[in-house]
Amino acid sequence: MKKVNALILTGFGLNCDGETAHAFELAGAVAHKIHINTLISGKIKLDDFQILAFGGGFSWGDDHGAGVIQALKLKNHIGKDLLSFVDQGKLVIGICNGFQALVNLGLLPGLDNAYTKRSVSITFNDCGNFRDQWVHLAADHQSPCVFTKGIKMADYPVRHGEGKFIADQKIIDTLLDSHQVVFQYADNNGIPADGAFPLNPNGSMADIAGICDPAGRIFGLMPHPEAYNHFTNHPDWTRKAQLFKREGKSLDQEMTIGVKLFKNGVDYIKDSFF
Numbered sequence: 674m675k676k677v678n679a680l681i682l683t684g685f686g687l688n689c690d691g692e693t694a695h696a697f698e699l700a701g702a703v704a705h706k707i708h709i710n711t712l713i714s715g716k717i718k719l720d721d722f723q724i725l726a727f728g729g730g731f732s733w734g735d736d737h738g739a740g741v742i743q744a745l746k747l748k749n750h751i752g753k754d755l756l757s758f759v760d761q762g763k764l765v766i767g768i769c770n771g772f773q774a775l776v777n778l779g780l781l782p783g784l785d786n787a788y789t790k791r792s793v794s795i796t797f798n799d800c801g802n803f804r805d806q807w808v809h810l811a812a813d814h815q816s817p818c819v820f821t822k823g824i825k826m827a828d829y830p831v832r833h834g835e836g837k838f839i840a841d842q843k844i845i846d847t848l849l850d851s852h853q854v855v856f857q858y859a860d861n862n863g864i865p866a867d868g869a870f871p872l873n874p875n876g877s878m879a880d881i882a883g884i885c886d887p888a889g890r891i892f893g894l895m896p897h898p899e900a901y902n903h904f905t906n907h908p909d910w911t912r913k914a915q916l917f918k919r920e921g922k923s924l925d926q927e928m929t930i931g932v933k934l935f936k937n938g939v940d941y942i943k944d945s946f947f
Contacts, residue, residue, distance in 0.1 A: 677702040677942045679724040680717075682771075684708040685743070689729035689768065689899060696899040697726070699928075700935035709743070713750035719757075723942045724764045727771025729832070729897055739795065739835040740773030748778055755780070756788055762945065764819060764938050765891045769833055772883070772893035781893050782853055783886030784844070793840040793884075795895070799876030803834040806874060807908055808896055810882055811859035815852040817889030819941045820934050826863045827856070827930045828907060829896035836875035836895045838882075845879050856883035856894055901931030 679702040683690040694704035702724065711717050719725070733742040747755065759765065759780065767775035772795065775781045779789040798804055810827045840848075848854050857880040858866040858873040865880045866872035873880050875895070883894025904910055904926050914924045928936065 675947045677724065677939045677947075678722045679704050679726060679939075680712070680719070680722040681706050681726045681728055682709055682712070683728070684710065686732045686734055687728050687730035687770065689897065692897075692899040692902065693726050693728045693768065696902045696932055696935045697724070697939070699902060699932045700939045702935070702939045709746065713747070719751065719754045722763075723946060724766070724938055725755075725758060727765070727767035727774050728899075729769035729771060732770050732774065735770075735835070738777075739833075740770050740775075740777050743770070743774045744777035747774070752789075759788060759891065762890065764942065766820060766938065767893035768897055768899065769831075769836075769895055772895055773835065775891065775893045780891050781886060782844075782848055782884050783888075783891060784847060786887065788886070792844055793838065795835060796837050796839060797835050798833070798837055798874065800870060800874070803832075804836070804871070804874040805832050806830065806871060808874060808882070809859045809861050809863070809872065810856040810896060811863040811865060812856055813852050813854060816855045816885060817852065817887065818855045818885040818892050819889050820892045820938050821855055822937050824930060824933065824937075826859070827896075827898070827934070828901070829898050829931060830900050831874055831896050833875070833895055836877065838875075838877040838884075838895075840878065845881075848881075848884055849879060851887060853884050853887065854879065854881050855885050855892065856881075856896070858882050898931040898934045901929050904929060906931070
């Protein structure tokens with residue numbers, strides 16, 4: 674049986690490549706951590722992969738804005754290859770710094786199938802400082818996003834200083850109406866945070882935590898699903914274990930909602946390409 678090959682970018686301050694590769698492996702893919710320079714040199718061909726992951730971290734130290742230099746470097750060297758990758762119906766996921774890079778590249782939100790036009794931005798948190806916390810996310814069940822099929826709610830951590838999603842109100846309305854807003858920050862009942870801090874950790878408009886392109890094959894989000902790759906990653910796991918023990922139940926140790934997100938992508942490629 675053919676294996677799904679996922680390329681995880683690494684290098685220049687990116688520091689979540691290990692977790693991201695691990696999550697893809699748990700989801701059934703073969704994960705390849707590839708340095709950005711190796712990719713743009715042509716030693717590794719993007720065509721050999723079906724999933725491209727822009728991982729988290731602080732590429733180039735965010736010196737000129739989060740994800741800006743990474744986006745420019747890739748656009749200037751392999752911009753056409755990236756567009757070809759998208760045209761082939763393959764998958765792209767951007768997490769945290771990777772989401773910022775996708776926005777700067779113009780691959781998101783891809784309105785009117787324009788994948789080089791920048792129409793949204795991700796900027797400094799309203800609270801004025803770096804946020805390292807777990808958040809509740811509510812998913813739009815009508816979203817075309819490949820990665821979130823069957824996911825209604827998710828808990829993932831955020832780790833960012835620039836996570837506030839902003840755009841003209843017309844763009845925000847378009848994203849909501851087209852169900853391209855995949856995840857919104859919410860309370861533990863799945864009700865959108867309505868901007869309330871710290872449920873919404875950065876002040877994102879419309880509580881936006883993640884968006885996709887119209888086809889649902891390019892997905893970017895600020896929270897880190899790869900960081901929830903084992904049930905013990907969740908901060909409440911010990912409490913839940915004790916509660917379940919008193920009720921005579923066992924704690925669910927199956928696939929986490931973090932790995933589920935990656936498995937959705939892997940399964941999509943298996944169904945579509947093999």
